[in-house]
Amino acid sequence: MSAYNTFIIGAGFTGLGAGLASGFKIFEATDKPGGICASYRKEGFRFEIGGGHWIFGGDKFILDLINKFSKCKRYFRKSAVFFTGNLEETKKLKFKFIDYPIQNNLYALGDKIASQVLKEILLNKKSYISNDITMEEWLKINFGQTLFSIFFAPFHERYTAGLYKEIAPQDPYKTPFDIKSVIDGALGNPNKSVGYNVSFIYPEDGLDSLAWEIAKLCNTQYESKLEKIDIETKTLILSDGKDIKFDFLISTLPLNKLLKITGISNEEEPYTSVLVLNMGVELPDNKISKHGFHWLYVPDSLSGFHRVGYYSNVDPTFLPERLRNPEKYGSLYIEFAFRGGEKPSDEDLREIIEKTEDELREYGLIKKCLVVDPTWIEVAYTWRKPRSNWLEKSLDKLAEKNIFSIGRYGRWSFQGIAESLKEGIWVGSVLKLKNS
Ligand SMILES: Cc1cc2nc3c(=O)[nH]c(=O)nc-3n(C[C@H](O)[C@H](O)[C@H](O)COP(=O)(O)OP(=O)(O)OC[C@H]3O[C@@H](n4cnc5c(N)ncnc54)[C@H](O)[C@@H]3O)c2cc1C
Structure with missing residues (x-):
């Protein structure tokens, strides 16, 4: 009792x-x-x-x-940043995959950008996390203007639905900053075991x-x-x-x-909702669709998604038995963020789905969408x-x-x-x- x-x-x-x-x-x-x-x-x-x-x-x-x-x-994490090249700032990086976290893999941006980013990071020398500043300020202070413009600004615009200009910096382990790893990565020796999800079950x-x-x-x-x-x-x-x-x-x-x-x-306090488009797809027979990553962070999508995940690259059992070939078929999740209280209407949703399918097809990431199922998480990320x-x-x-x-x-x-x-x-x- x-x-x-x-x-x-x-x-x-x-x-x-x-x-x-x-x-x-x-x-x-x-x-x-x-x-x-x-x-x-x-x-x-x-x-x-x-x-x-x-x-x-x-x-x-x-x-x-x-x-x-x-x-x-x-499983051991395989994730990357994927540039579509849609923005002025990302044009030169079109269709590049850069291992996550980008700040520790600067070598992959090419010598010119990598040395500029490294110079800005080293000159800043002000790495700190503080509740007194916004996430936008924190990202600029830590990573410099170039990396901010290429990746952090457009990515956070999508991932936080624009809130990054108002909210405090997030727990730093989501955006890890370690000067030694940044330098090693710029020199082409990236430390692979960085971040909160190096391996998972x-x-x-x-x-x-x-x-x-x-x-x-x-x-x-x-x-x-x-x-x-x-x-x-x-x-x-x-x-x-x-x-x-x-x-x-x-x-x-x-x-x-x-x-x-x-x-x-x-x-x-502010929060963001997440729209997930779960998609079963046929993959095209090209190099880009066979990247093998578990998920991609996309800073410059046109339809507004910030992440494309591949359940079936983690484990093929996410595919129907009759289609269990992850080289040919994919079980995907595509994430979009919305400010709290701004749920898209049914008509908006239809448009988002259509645009997303077209966009993924254009990049050669999918050939045909076999099934799509949207889900909605009202309070997903809290700020x-x-x-x-x-x-x-x-x-x-x-x-x-x-x-x-x-x-x-x-x-x-x-x-x-x-x-x-x-x-x-x-x-x-x-x-x-x-x-x-
Ligand atoms: C987009 C996204 C991706 C994520 N990815 C990962 C990941 O890869 N790995 C990981 O470990 N974590 C991940 N998380 C975090 C993970 O989802 C949370 O840590 C976990 O769901 C928290 O569980 P919870 O029980 O606190 O909340 P919830 O799962 O939200 O459970 C709350 C429960 O309360 C019930 N409820 C709500 N209102 C009422 C009510 N009025 N009366 C009675 N019951 C009610 C709900 O139905 C629900 O069952 C992710 C989260 C999001 C949003």
Whole structure:
């Protein structure tokens, strides 16, 4: 018998971790676990709701646990920047693939550009990360005007939907800066093991197999959306009209939404939504389409995408059995960012799909689109304004009411599946101890 009534909101990987460790009841709005990390099949192609979700990072404890629930394979990242040459600044780099991260592979830009970029970086000598400046300023200070114009500005224009001019710099491990690696890369000896996702694991039976296996040990009530929280009477109001009293609450909802349904605040920090076009394609018989990368960062697309991922270059099982030849067919995910609240209409979406197909065909990256399935993640990337204390203030106000907002969206931070699961397990364990 528990001393307190404690509940969890959301059965994504954070909520599942908390449910697994504590046994507390989870209320989940949809009819399945996994949140935005769910794979599905369409006409035999395996896709994911949120685009390729490769499990990176994680310590031995959490990786062993994941493997116990669903056997995973390990892969070594193959990613690159791909220039279409559509912009004045990128014309000379048309159809070049430059290994990620570009700042550590300057040699591939050619001697002239590489030496100019290196000169600017060395002259700057001001590498720092600070919450006082914008991401735009940070990128210019660290990487110099040339690399900023060629890659960082157009890429971040697409990836942050233009917000990079207003928001604080992102966690530096997404855009790593290390002067020795920059110099080695300019001299043609790039350090291959840089960045947060050098290697990753992925379940052999798909990502949703992992969510379902963990969910078997959790007590989840599906199709129970939390509509409102009365923080004075400590009551949850669910979509079926039921009122439930709580003493402690673990919420994995996006923090801005949680603040609204508690009535604590309507204030929010910027966020971006992501449109994923999952595409099953036939590939042309040319060199460019056989690049073999797992994903490409594209700074200068015309239709606005910033990343083209190849599920089937990670593992051919993403292709239907009858088409299981990654040299001839591809299972792709193509990502676009939109500012929070700016969802494209159905008509806009049709236009985006058409333009994207044409663009990829023009570059020789696809021959024919066999199936396309768009998905939408409302709160995908969360950002902060320089000098803002909104996050700390909000988490404190919620904690005063015994509401713990956790996970990538609950804490408005950048983190992957392994960390989310671990955070859930940790918070679930602590509250279970409190409950006993
Ligand atoms: C485009 C993109 C690419 C990514 N790529 C990777 C990657 O390659 N590798 C990686 O490790 N991570 C990746 N991530 C991060 C990863 O998706 C997150 O770390 C993880 O999904 C966080 O899980 P969560 O449980 O906190 O949130 P979510 O998955 O969002 O789960 C929240 C749950 O709450 C439920 N819910 C929402 N509202 C309510 C309500 N009112 N009442 C009840 N339930 C509700 C939702 O249905 C959902 O099930 C990526 C994220 C994005 C956006």
